[in-house]
Amino acid sequence: MKRLLLVVLGACAIAVMALVGVAGADGGPHGGYAPTTDGCAGCHRAHTAAAPRLLTTPVAALCSSCHGSAATGADTNVEDGVYLDRDAVAEAPAEGVANLGLKAGGFTNAVMDTSFSGSAASAATTSAHNHDNITTGTAWGNGAIGSGAGAAGFALGCTDCHDPHGNGNYRILRPIPSDSGAAANVNVPDEATKDYTITDPGGQYFSEGYNLALTSTDPMTSQYQTLSDWCTQCHTRYLADPDSGTTDSGDAIFAYRHMTADTFGEGGDCAKCHGSPFTNPPPITFNGTYWNHDVECATCHVAHGTSAVMTGDGPYSGSALWPDGAAAPNGDARSSLLRVDNRGVCQACHDKPGTSAPAP
Amino acid sequence: MSSIWSRHRKHPTDEGPAEPLGQPAAAGSTETVGRAAVAGSTEAIGQPAVAVQPAVAVQPAAVAGSTEAIAQSAVAVQPAAAVQPAVDVEPDDPRRRRRLLILLGLLLLLIGTLASILAVYLINPKPLPELLPIDVDYAPHYLFSVYEVDQPIGVGLSPDADMIYVTESGGERLVKMFDRDGNPQRAFAAAGTTPSTRSPVYLDTDTTGRVYVTDRLQHGVFVFDRRGTYLDTLLDPTNALSEYVAKSACRLEQETVFSFNTFEGFVRCTPPGGQAQTLPFPDVDAWSPLGIRIDESGRVLVTDVLQDEHRVRQHFERSPDDPARLNLAAFTGGGTGQDSGQLLFPNVAVADSQGRIYVTDGNNGRVSIWDQRGTHLGTIGTGSGEDALSLPRGAAINSRDRLHVVDAVGQDIKVYDVSGDEPVYLYSFGEEGLEDGQFSFPGDIAIDSSGRLYVTDRENNRIQVWSY
Numbered sequence: 118m119k120r121l122l123l124v125v126l127g128a129c130a131i132a133v134m135a136l137v138g139v140a141g142a143d144g145g146p147h148g149g150y151a152p153t154t155d156g157c158a159g160c161h162r163a164h165t166a167a168a169p170r171l172l173t174t175p176v177a178a179l180c181s182s183c184h185g186s187a188a189t190g191a192d193t194n195v196e197d198g199v200y201l202d203r204d205a206v207a208e209a210p211a212e213g214v215a216n217l218g219l220k221a222g223g224f225t226n227a228v229m230d231t232s233f234s235g236s237a238a239s240a241a242t243t244s245a246h247n248h249d250n251i252t253t254g255t256a257w258g259n260g261a262i263g264s265g266a267g268a269a270g271f272a273l274g275c276t277d278c279h280d281p282h283g284n285g286n287y288r289i290l291r292p293i294p295s296d297s298g299a300a301a302n303v304n305v306p307d308e309a310t311k312d313y314t315i316t317d318p319g320g321q322y323f324s325e326g327y328n329l330a331l332t333s334t335d336p337m338t339s340q341y342q343t344l345s346d347w348c349t350q351c352h353t354r355y356l357a358d359p360d361s362g363t364t365d366s367g368d369a370i371f372a373y374r375h376m377t378a379d380t381f382g383e384g385g386d387c388a389k390c391h392g393s394p395f396t397n398p399p400p401i402t403f404n405g406t407y408w409n410h411d412v413e414c415a416t417c418h419v420a421h422g423t424s425a426v427m428t429g430d431g432p433y434s435g436s437a438l439w440p441d442g443a444a445a446p447n448g449d450a451r452s453s454l455l456r457v458d459n460r461g462v463c464q465a466c467h468d469k470p471g472t473s474a475p476a477p
Numbered sequence: 478m479s480s481i482w483s484r485h486r487k488h489p490t491d492e493g494p495a496e497p498l499g500q501p502a503a504a505g506s507t508e509t510v511g512r513a514a515v516a517g518s519t520e521a522i523g524q525p526a527v528a529v530q531p532a533v534a535v536q537p538a539a540v541a542g543s544t545e546a547i548a549q550s551a552v553a554v555q556p557a558a559a560v561q562p563a564v565d566v567e568p569d570d571p572r573r574r575r576r577l578l579i580l581l582g583l584l585l586l587l588i589g590t591l592a593s594i595l596a597v598y599l600i601n602p603k604p605l606p607e608l609l610p611i612d613v614d615y616a617p618h619y620l621f622s623v624y625e626v627d628q629p630i631g632v633g634l635s636p637d638a639d640m641i642y643v644t645e646s647g648g649e650r651l652v653k654m655f656d657r658d659g660n661p662q663r664a665f666a667a668a669g670t671t672p673s674t675r676s677p678v679y680l681d682t683d684t685t686g687r688v689y690v691t692d693r694l695q696h697g698v699f700v701f702d703r704r705g706t707y708l709d710t711l712l713d714p715t716n717a718l719s720e721y722v723a724k725s726a727c728r729l730e731q732e733t734v735f736s737f738n739t740f741e742g743f744v745r746c747t748p749p750g751g752q753a754q755t756l757p758f759p760d761v762d763a764w765s766p767l768g769i770r771i772d773e774s775g776r777v778l779v780t781d782v783l784q785d786e787h788r789v790r791q792h793f794e795r796s797p798d799d800p801a802r803l804n805l806a807a808f809t810g811g812g813t814g815q816d817s818g819q820l821l822f823p824n825v826a827v828a829d830s831q832g833r834i835y836v837t838d839g840n841n842g843r844v845s846i847w848d849q850r851g852t853h854l855g856t857i858g859t860g861s862g863e864d865a866l867s868l869p870r871g872a873a874i875n876s877r878d879r880l881h882v883v884d885a886v887g888q889d890i891k892v893y894d895v896s897g898d899e900p901v902y903l904y905s906f907g908e909e910g911l912e913d914g915q916f917s918f919p920g921d922i923a924i925d926s927s928g929r930l931y932v933t934d935r936e937n938n939r940i941q942v943w944s945y
Contacts, residue, residue, distance in 0.1 A: 146840060155859055159842045159867045160886055167909045173867060173886050178918050178936045182868060182885050183822075183840070187630045187646040187678045188693050189767065189870060189920075190822045190839050192784060197673060202784040203696060203763040215696075216740060226673035228740070239673040239740055 146183075148283020160281075180275040186225065193313055195421060197239065198223020200314045213313035218320055220313065220327070221288075222419035222454070224248055230320035231425040231458045237320020243449035245422025250274030257440050258354040259298060262368045266441035267352075271296070287327060290347060299350035305343050322423075322456035323465045326415035345377045345413040348420075355414070370440050376412050417462040418454040425452040429459035602927035603876075614894070615945075616906040617930055619914035623659035623940040629933040630920045631679035631871065632940060635703060636686055638925035643933060643940055644677035644690060652677055652690055654705060659942070665705030669736025669745055670695065679768040679825060679871065679921060684775065691766045691779070695739050698766050698779070710737050713761040714781075714790055714805035721759045722746055764790075768825035768837075768871075778826040778834065779805050787813040787820040789836055789847075808834065808851055815841055818853040824870045825921075829878045829895050837869035837882060844869060844882060844893075846900070857893055857900050858882070864891060864902035871921030871933075879903070881922050883932065888916045890932060911937060 146159055160179065161171045172179070183190030192202040192213075198221070200213040213219075218228035218237060224245045230237045247254050250272055259268040275281075277295035279288065285307060286292070292302035305327070315325035327344045349356035354366070357374035365372050391397060426449045427435035435448045455462055628647030634640065640662065641655045649672050654662040667675060667690075676694040683689065686703035689711075698711035710718040718737050723729035727746035735746040737759075744756040768780040777792040790805035808826075811818035821840035828834050832849040835857070843866060844857040857880075858866030867886035874880050878896035888909035894901040907916045917936035924930050928945035 155842065158861050158865055167888070173888065173909070179886065182918055185628075185646060186650070186676045186693075187920075188676070189630070189678060189824055190868070192782075194676075194693070197676070197694065199694065201693060201696075201765065203765050216694075239671070241673060 147281055147289055150282075180281075193219060194223075195219065195221070196223060196225045198227040198229075198242075198421060199239070212311045214318070217314040217318070218322070219421070220315055220325060220415075220419070221421040222322070222423050224422045227419075227422055227424040228320060229322050229424050229456070230317075231322070231423065231456065231461075233321060233457065233461070235319055240424040242422035242424050243426060243452040244454055246420065246454070247271075247273040248275055248421075255439075255441065256297075256351045258349075258352040258371055260353055262354065262366055262371075266370055266439075268298070287344070294347075294350050297350040298353075303343065303347045303350060305347050322419065323417075323462060325456075326413070342378060342413065344415055348414040349377065352414075377414050412466075417456060419456055420454070423452055423454050423456060425449075425455045425458050427451050427459055434459040614903050616892070616904045617928070617943040617945045620929070620942045620944050621659065622913065622934070623655055623942065624938065625661055626653055626933075626938060626940060628935050628938060629940060630935065631677070631690075632921045632923045632931050632933045633680045633682055633688070634923045634925055634931070635682055636684055638927070638929070640703070641923075641931055641940065642680055642682070642688055644680055646676065646678075646935070647938075648672070650675050650677060652680065652688070652701070652705065655940075659940070663705045665701060665707070667692065667695070667699040667710065667736070668707045668734075669738045669741075671738075674738055674740045679770075681769050681771045683771045683777075684773065689769050689771065689777075691769050693765075693767065695737075696765055697737070697739070698769060707736075711766075711803060711805075712737070712759055713764050714779075715803070716759070716761055717803070718744065718759070722756070725756050727751075727754050727756060768823070770825055770827050772828055776828060777803060777805065778808070778828065780820075780823040780826055780836065781805075782822055785813055787823055789820075789823060789826045789834065791826075791834075809836070809845075809847060809853075810851070811853065817856075818845075820845065825872050827872050827874050827880070829874050829880070830876075831878075833895070835872060835874070835880055835895070837872050839869060842866050842868065844872070844880070857902075858891070862902075863905070864893070866891065870919070873922045873924045873930075875924045875928075876926065881924065881930065883919045883922050885918050885920060885935075888919065890919065890922060890930075906943070907932075907941075914941070914943075916941070 146156055150156055160173060162173050163171060167173055181196070184193055184195045186194060186196040188194040188201055192200060194201055198219045200215060200217055200219055202213060203215040216228070222229065222245075223242060225242060226239050227242050228237050228239045253270045253272045255267045255269045256271040257267040259271075278290060280286070280291050281289070283289050284291070285304075287305040287307045290305050292304050293299045308327075315322055317325060345356060354368060354371040355374065356378050357366075357376050358378045359376040361374040361376055363373070366374065387395060427447075428449070429435075435451050436444070437447075437451055438444055457465060623641070623643075626643050627645045627649070629643045630646045631644040633642045635642070639657050641657070641659070643653050643655070645651050645653065649664075649666070651664040651666050653664045656662055666677070670692075674694055675692055677690045677699075678693050680688060680690040682703070687708065688701040688703065688705070690699045690701070691697075692699055695710075697713075699707065700709040700711065700717075701707055708719075712718055712721065718735060719729055721744065722733065722735045725744075725746065727733065727735065727748050729735075730749050732749035733746065735744060737744050742758050744759065745753060746756055747753045763783055764781050765783045766779050767782045768778075770778045772778075775793065779790045779792075781788050781790050788810060789808040791808040792803050792805045809818070809820065811820065813819060813821060815821060819841075820836065820838050822838075823845075824837040824839045826834050826836045833854065834847040834849075836845045836847065838845045838856075843859045846854040846856065848854055858864060858869065866882060866884050868884060869882050870885045871883040872881060874895070878894065880893045880895045880900070882891045882893070884891055884905075887905075889905045889907040891905045892903045894903050907914060907919065909915060909917065911917065915937075916932070916934050918934075919941075920933040920935050922930060922932050930943040930945075932941045932943065934941050
């Protein structure tokens, strides 16, 4: 028994020592623990815990104590999807812009210009990932080819995706989201410099996402790919390479899919866009502002919640059936975490004014 | 004893039996049982009947069921004469009377004291620990809860404690006002804001009853009158919106209506009888007010969580008529961090009777203490003992210098005696749960002079009222 205790204590000590290195990227209570840290007691009790995982309290509301709308312990207000820091001393480079939207949007409100009007406005979200550990939904596309619409009865909480102890990953994302069914770790490298807000001062979210700047300087190396790999640990069958739009996957529901993996041009398939002989810019019409070699999940979707509305000219966006064939919820609730109203994300790349050459 | 005994002898009904009683007692043999039982000493044997006589008075009880001789003796003294004097002589006993008078006096003194305490309490209601000049340290007890609030965070009281003000972090994010019994009175919000662009957090009232509410999203402090009418916005540590409007083309007059929303990037202003105008965004210093406390002396303490400069600001000599005259100078200067003297999301700062400042240093899990000159003195609540703090949020100090700290993750209120040179942990109250007296992420606390405590219970959507 004593030996077992020593082994456990030793393992804990090693884990703590290891965290000092890997968790240093995330300050506050999320890592950077010293060997004699006083931080554990902030959330845990070794012998008198009131909740699982030796927590003093259930985890559902714990995160809101700092990151909620009152934000009494953080500048990242995830409920309202807004960054609150107002530095007197300018950071170089800045970690974000005060009052600008967080890259992931917000759970209750979001500061976005989903209508491309030219200025962001804080508005109630129309769709968001569940995050209270209680409300259930369907993890669309979860599972192997042919396994139905997805995993139903899926309850999500903050810590299913994020590791509160810090792990060196981008936004302290877990290598494997809880209950995702994934088997292999996906570690999303952290940004060289944290950038919590989108870069567009007007609040237009399209194509704003993970490591955009790095990708732009090296367009043929997909940095987005890793984040798509991470998202599709839950949404398994949404992971699709560039050929998936023309190749039947064999799945009854997810037969043909928009690409979320790899980059245009990987494997020497440059001619698909640039034509043959090669012309640059490519003869197909992409929106010049938002064109990029990469397309990933976060190109079109936010992670937490969006205020995009589905009130377009046609009855299409708000009444599209869900993968399981259900019609509800519909209307604005069918916004599916998209970054632009209706299906503006399609137009943002494919630019179909009716006067340009056909897009692929 | 002798005097009492002598009166027994003089009693007219006592004269006959006196001698026979003494004789058998002195005769020895079985009588010695009775004597020993009463006198309790062998000396009684050789004493005259006078000394033995008392044994007879109680003998029946002492030797009940004993020998026949004793029974006979008992019969001999049976005439009520032996017992009766104990009753009959009492009113004539001056010593007993003196005792009774003393007892009566003490009783009257006690009643008078209690009546005085009651009178003082009724005039100026205070809890027992504050009324009595002795240390009475016990945890308060739960009284009732006030509902009709959505995820409350901050709580404050009007100067006479007849109104409770609460900020909401859920729903419409209003400031709600209740009377002392928890009956809803009014709900209000800053002009020009919407639920998604405001986030009222902590609040307090000044001596005139004005309500100051920090807003995390608006990076300012809104000022209302005691009925919730919007008055002004503190745009930064030294500038108020009213000042900005007064210098603008809009002009500031009695009926001028103005508002500000940082997300809009401009100021709306409507002069009396004029048309609405849009004024440019004021050029203000960066700050990020989080907590606010105003004590009876007029000292205003604001915690500022501007990212690299988490600090406490304070203001003295506030003009009672003009909230725009605040000048919230930096009080602490250690910056943001985990080291001694640094702060990491300080939530509120409160002062004790000696002027020392206690800052709930939220993400450092401690309370930092500073003297009046801004020198860091030490901390409270670190470590892992029963006094350890997890995530301290709101705090309040009562008139006996009992520091009450809300521990949001600890799900309780921890109380420290800070009246001496060193803080002393006293007790905590509350625990995690949904029942009365249990908390789910408490946020803030306010204490009135009657010993009532008001605690926001965020995830239970209520305000709990406790009392000493």
